[in-house]
Amino acid sequence: MREALAAMTTRGRAFVAAGITTLVCAVALGQEDLLRVGALLASLPLLTAFFVGRSRYRLGLVRSVTPTQVTAGNEARVRLELTNDGRLPTGLLLLEDQVPYVLGSRPRFVVDRMATGRKRTVTYVARSEVRGKFTVGPLSVRVSDPFGLVELNRTFSSTTSLVVVPRVHPLPPIPLSGAWTGSGDNRPRAFATGSAEDVTVREYRQGDDLRRVHWRSSARVGELMVRREEQPWQSRATLFLDNRALAHRGRGVASSLEQAVTAAASIVVHLVQRGFTVRLVTATGEEQGGSWHERGGGAGETAPLLESLAVVTHTERRDLDTRWLQDPGHSGLLVAVVGAVAEHDTAAFTRMRHTAATAMAITLDVEAWGGRLSVPEREPVGVTRLRSHGWQTVAAGPSTPLSSAWQELGLSSATVARRAPGTAPIGGAT
């Protein structure tokens, strides 16, 4: 009741004030007819508050978002399952789900009376053009009153997050070398069965062939262990994304950072599809706690990487965090998506180049995002700098299709590989 009184709308308060004024005047002037008017005006909001405050709805809500990860521009369906757990039927419920405005206007629903134990399902579509991780919910319930005098809002607590990942462009296959043979694709190789010395085991999972049970290990561990049929050798690739604010130009969706993120996402998906285990590194260091992404097979494995990319924002730091270079086992393919490369960055990029077997970079011509109008003939300075430190790199502008940039990168990679087979292509710039 007190809560409902506090929730009185302006109209309700005006009614009470007018009613009390009328009552006082009526009592002072001795006008019984005015007294009625005053009593009506004053009692109406109070009665409404009483009835609304007395109504105790117990509502259950199950919220689900499908899919939980959606590419920018695609739709996700949010499904709200509302149940009346109380012992009373509800009145008209006004629901409003609190979603960020980039997902569209806040969906509102008018839910008709629900009997006890009944369930209503409402769905709505959330769609964002902007990548990011968005909190969907909580749902607020407005308890309606018939005269608009009291507005009681109750809010559920649960929220769901919806990850809107950057758009992914399909990339053409280009020669990639995690090793330095330069002899085409470096695919994960099947583990030769029978080499018992080399056996690795894992726990038995339902569906495993009984013949693969490794009894010796099982006896030692006390649980069923099976031989792994595949060698967990991985073709590893590191994707470096330079997300420093000073390396990029432009703001918001139209910034070069967004283009870099899109490129990084496309490359991640491409690499994963090519069988690489990919880790993501940004200017602030490694994402996701530094572990190599476990291969599970299928497209779903890109999800954590894409989710990381979805929330990448620019950082204010000036230099690059290169501690990740000290981790063991990071050698392999290094693909970088960089913006402007300043003079003081070259040391870091050189170190990156040295630790990787192959270092490829897409250098964004960030000045093109910075409002420069004419397209220069000269390549951006970043390309020159990286190339001079042994990177294979191409420049990409706002209008360059990512696939063609990737294709070009592949071509330059092939050139470098041909020119200096078996050696690190230091100083291989043309």
Add this chain to the structure above:
Amino acid sequence: MNARSVSLPRLTWPATTMPSLLAALTTWVALWSWAGFVESPSHYLLPMLGVVILIAATGTMLRAARQGTVMVVVCQLAVLSLWLTHHWAADAALGGWLPTPASVQEVFADLGTGVSASHTYQAPVSDSVPQISTLLVTAGTVVAVLVDFLACGLRRVPLAGLPLLALYTAPVSILTQGVPWWVFGVTAMSFLALLATDEGLRLLSWGRRVPRGDSLLDTGGGAVSAESIRSSARRIGLTATGLALVAPVVIPTFSGGLLPGNGPGGNGGGAVNISNPLVNLKRDLVRGRNQELVTVTTDAPDPSYLRISVLDSFTGGAWEPSNRSIPPENRAEGTVPPPPGLDPAVPRREVRYSLAVSGSFASTWLPTPYPVRSINVPGDWRYDTRTLDFVSADDGVTTAGLHYSLTALDVTPRVEDLLAAPAAPDSIYTPYTALPDNLPPRVKDLARRVTDGLTTKFEQAVRLQRWFREDGAFTYSLTPAAGTGSDDLLAFLSNGPGGRVGYCEQFAAAMAVMGRTLGIPSRVAVGFLRGRRVGPSTFVYRAHDLHAWPEMYFSGVGWVRFEPTPGDRASTVPGYTAGQADTAQPTQLPSPAPGSTQPQTGPQNRRRLDPGVIGGSDTSGGGGIWATVLAIVAVVGLLLAPGLGRAVLRRRRWASADSPGEVAEAGWREVRDTALDLRMSWDDSVTLRTAAKRAAAAFGRPGADDSNGHVRGGERGAAASPEAAHALERLVRDVERARYAPASVAATGRDAREVAVDVAVCCEALRAGATKKHRRAAIWLPASLVRNGGWRSLGLRRPVEEVAFDAGVDRAS
């Protein structure tokens, strides 16, 4: 929100169809509150029905065509002007419909007449002035258009309440009997329905509608009925209207008003602010129905000139009663002092009167003949020694339904005494010849001219009377507006057009003023002219018998009345003024105005009594105290009844249990009822053990709960009170045995006292587990008395949670 947002390419019923119909209905119902203004309410209500229907229909159609708000109002006004022109001035209109300058002029003339009639006549205005309904319809139309505009055009229904309130307060301030309760009730409900309908539309368009169908498919935008809104609107609306209707009974008002009226300024102790009975005189006279107001039984042959009040002060604006000095000793009980100036030698005889005043005549002045010798009236009526009129000293006491008896003097003044009357004493002369400074000198000139050549005051007075009645070419008519101010008098006395036409009020006032200019102490009396004989000695005075006449003072005789009103109203003059003793008068009087009407007489009085003078007037305390005591006892009894009933039930339950089995059952029922009292859920359909388990889950630790009643952490459940849990277990076993193995009970059944102890322990633990609120509820309103099964309808929260929340399920309550 408005009709446009539902943008369909074809005409549909706009969202505001229902509101505009309701707005029309509300306005029309509210207009019933004006019924008291006129004799025949249908004369304005029927046209208004047409008006509101036209407004609603025009508004709905135009909104369906998605016209702008202002456009709708303009079109509504145009349609209404056509229709009203046809209704009122069809002959002057073009083709009977189109307004022409002539028809507009006609309507405005009617309006002017209506306005002046509303100023002239007291409500209810008789049918003889049909223009009054023109006025009412015009005003009602304005309100109706405004309401429709605010409620449907602007969608601001609460604002539409303001014109309705104005409409409703008009009669509140004008009519003394106010507005019938049912008019208020229906108007309020209609207005609330309008408010709820509009709010319902607003709510429904708040978001996507999820219909009632329980299908999992999201149909989106289905039909969500506003029924749940409507049902709660009905509940709240009816309750609020009901409360409002009984509010006047519950909330006392200061019936006379806290704020004193602005009567003549007080001049010391005993000042009374008195209303002027002259104000309503004309309205009473022209009112339709000739209501019987006073019945007199007397042994006088012709009881005429029954006085109500004396207007002894002429301010220049009007004749008014001056302040009365009515100390408590002037109570109208027993003998009244002799009238001022009456010499004992003047012939007189005592006449007995018994008067009965009708219930519809609520005056604070007592109708009495003059002069009264002795009187006996119930209630606190007091007289003024100078005027000898009787006024109610008690707030709210009027003559309505009053019976009283008195003895009066029938004085027959001798002409020679009057002619030889010496000059009036100063105490009479000064106040009763006082005239305002701004009195036009023409009045005095005229008085001089009329009485030219006459020496004695009495002769002058008689001449004045004759001048008014015969020589002055005055015409009796009720047409002129009421008023006795200097300007009104001048107009009345002037010879031009519209002059010398008036009724008793003007005649009496004019003669009294002219008498004062001549130095004759004069005043105006208001009362009944003459009754109609209905029995051998019974006379009835009616509304149309109300009259005003001048009284003039002559030393030795006192106040003597004159009759300046022409013969077609007052056929005879007092005998002493005609020079003859014959006072035989006809008893029949022509009715001045036809028609019939509802009674409403009696000035509304605003009095402020000096508490020092009338200290002991409040004697009505005795009965009130007893009523209050009774009311308190009843209220306390009502409050205590449920709790006492529960205690009685508990005692009887234990007392009636004889066998061990019955004792166990009684104990179980006691536990169950205690749980119900504490607003816990109790399902009778589950097994004993399940029920016991649930009850045990609500146990609290006795004595450890008072600090925070509603924050109940780990202190609940069977662990909180192990002894209670064991007691409950024992009790359940007993009941199970009693139910399923009755044979063994006889052998193993426990003593009733032990069971009672167990039950007490359980109940104590249950109480400890409940919130303070529920404990209070258990004491004052034990639910187990009402329910045997379902306390559900009250919607109270259960302290026992039986649903374990799923991980993904969120709850808001």
